[in-house]
Amino acid sequence: MSSIKMRPPVAAAKEDRSYWLQSIGADAITAPLRGTEACDVAIVGGGYTGLWTALRIKEQAPDTSIAILEADFCGSGPSGRNGGQVHSWFAEIDMLSDLVGNEDALMLCRATADAIDELKAMQDAGTVDMDLRLDGWLWTASSTAQEGAWSKAYELCRSMGEEPFRILTAADILRRTGSSASYVGILEDRAGTVQPAKLALGLRQLAIAKGVVIHERSPVLEIIPGRQPQLRTAEGVLTAGKIVLAANAWLSAIPELHPYLYVVSSQIIATAPAPGVLNEIGWVDGASVCDAQHHVLYYQRTPSDRVIFGRGTGGIAYQDRIGSNFNRSGDKGFDNVRELNRVYPRLKGVAVEYDWSGPIDCTAEHLPVFDRLKDHPNIFYAVGFNGTGIAQTPVAGRIMASLVLGVDDKWSRCGLVGIERRTKLPPEPLRYVGAKIVRRAIRRKNDAEILNRKPDRITRFLASLAP
Numbered sequence: 001m002s003s004i005k006m007r008p009p010v011a012a013a014k015e016d017r018s019y020w021l022q023s024i025g026a027d028a029i030t031a032p033l034r035g036t037e038a039c040d041v042a043i044v045g046g047g048y049t050g051l052w053t054a055l056r057i058k059e060q061a062p063d064t065s066i067a068i069l070e071a072d073f074c075g076s077g078p079s080g081r082n083g084g085q086v087h088s089w090f091a092e093i094d095m096l097s098d099l100v101g102n103e104d105a106l107m108l109c110r111a112t113a114d115a116i117d118e119l120k121a122m123q124d125a126g127t128v129d130m131d132l133r134l135d136g137w138l139w140t141a142s143s144t145a146q147e148g149a150w151s152k153a154y155e156l157c158r159s160m161g162e163e164p165f166r167i168l169t170a171a172d173i174l175r176r177t178g179s180s181a182s183y184v185g186i187l188e189d190r191a192g193t194v195q196p197a198k199l200a201l202g203l204r205q206l207a208i209a210k211g212v213v214i215h216e217r218s219p220v221l222e223i224i225p226g227r228q229p230q231l232r233t234a235e236g237v238l239t240a241g242k243i244v245l246a247a248n249a250w251l252s253a254i255p256e257l258h259p260y261l262y263v264v265s266s267q268i269i270a271t272a273p274a275p276g277v278l279n280e281i282g283w284v285d286g287a288s289v290c291d292a293q294h295h296v297l298y299y300q301r302t303p304s305d306r307v308i309f310g311r312g313t314g315g316i317a318y319q320d321r322i323g324s325n326f327n328r329s330g331d332k333g334f335d336n337v338r339e340l341n342r343v344y345p346r347l348k349g350v351a352v353e354y355d356w357s358g359p360i361d362c363t364a365e366h367l368p369v370f371d372r373l374k375d376h377p378n379i380f381y382a383v384g385f386n387g388t389g390i391a392q393t394p395v396a397g398r399i400m401a402s403l404v405l406g407v408d409d410k411w412s413r414c415g416l417v418g419i420e421r422r423t424k425l426p427p428e429p430l431r432y433v434g435a436k437i438v439r440r441a442i443r444r445k446n447d448a449e450i451l452n453r454k455p456d457r458i459t460r461f462l463a464s465l466a467p
Contacts (some may be wrong), residue, residue, distance in 0.1 A: 002377075006044075007253035010071040010427040012327035012356070014390035018081035019270035019308070019354035020197035026080060028073035030208075033236035039067040039213065039334055041404055042231055044220050046070030047079035048389055049382050050246035051405075052397030058210045060401055066212045067238055069231060071219035071247075078248055078389070081358040083268060083298045083310040085288035086119070086390045087137040087191040088112040094152040098417025106160055107410060108395065114162070114189055115394035119199075124175030131195035131303055133286025137316050140173055140185030142343070145449035149292035150168025150186050164188050177289055178281030181343040183293075192392050193286045193300045194390060202270045225376045242404050245381040246261050248357035254318040256373055257383060259424045262435065262467065263316035265326050266387060269333035269340070270307060271352040275305035275348050290377065294463065295433040307341045307347065312360070312387065317440065318432045324358045327429030328367035342450075360387045364423035364467035368392070369400045380404055421436045427466065438465050 043050045089112040170183035224230040252261040299309045333355035363384035402412035433462035441462035448455040
């Protein structure tokens, strides 16, 4: 039986780590895997998905021995370098419904709302300090082309008897964000912001306290399938009864998954503290904000009075080979600074002190998929979070725990399980060349629409080819 070659990530240099990670001095605290070990369940990846899966398994089967192999340190990947926005799946309920049907869609959306309550309870109890602020999530439009981007989700929620959103006026948005760039939108009240690296490291501590063994600085080089599969690192071998692959974008290197995944980059900046300006313009709380352009903007004010401002750049790599340019783009956040100055002209004189990037694992449906490898029934995977994971990965952990433990319940039966219904993407090199062309078209389309100009016909057509 042939082995599965893994593609370990290129670890970010300390100066290229996110503001979140640098501000708390995040790093490895556990020893690498050395020699031989064995466990019931081995998890590849120490981010949110891997950690929540371990915790959910421990909830259901406390005696299960679990070991996590993390290539760098827990939270060093997307879990510790995202925008820190917390919102439910109700914003994607229309996409969920198209894929899994109304009943499962509603169940999953409610589960993410429950996950937000769980995060709040963990913080209130002192279990995990994550700077969670449930001041709301705003989904807004700053051009006519963006208006109503939320309409399908909003109306579907109402038709199902759910009302997680409130309509916002221009005055509402100005009062909440201190910016007049966006002028219409919706608000999810039970949502907000978090310090994502604190959350990741808090989950690491919680997992260790529950008896989970974690080996950081232990990138998996090879998986040798079988009844008792083995994971090989540079210095050791871990034998397990079952394996969970929770390495997000890096799972695109697995041939069976590659046809369904594509990897794009997202770039984020953090300004110097600017409490005076932010208070003057009236941006005073912990709400998270998104606009509705294709390469979406997302931003928040931190408790330390910085502005976190991110944008999906759509940067890609040939054959999804994720290199160091996915840790830091090299342009010092130029596009983000430009957009920051558009949305907040008063911040033009405020220095940008941090800029970083990260890979996002995407599927054509923009929803994650959970399953087991076709020829290896004891190797499971969770992938395709599309940049939305803080409230979603606690639910993913439940799905994975049920699959791994062989439990027949609403989680293992939900419509996100099974890759067969997912859309296959073009092979290389067509995928890479096509993605470059489409990306440029999307950028042209965004730049025109933000000025309320209509893009030319060719640009509109090419942009429409995006998954």
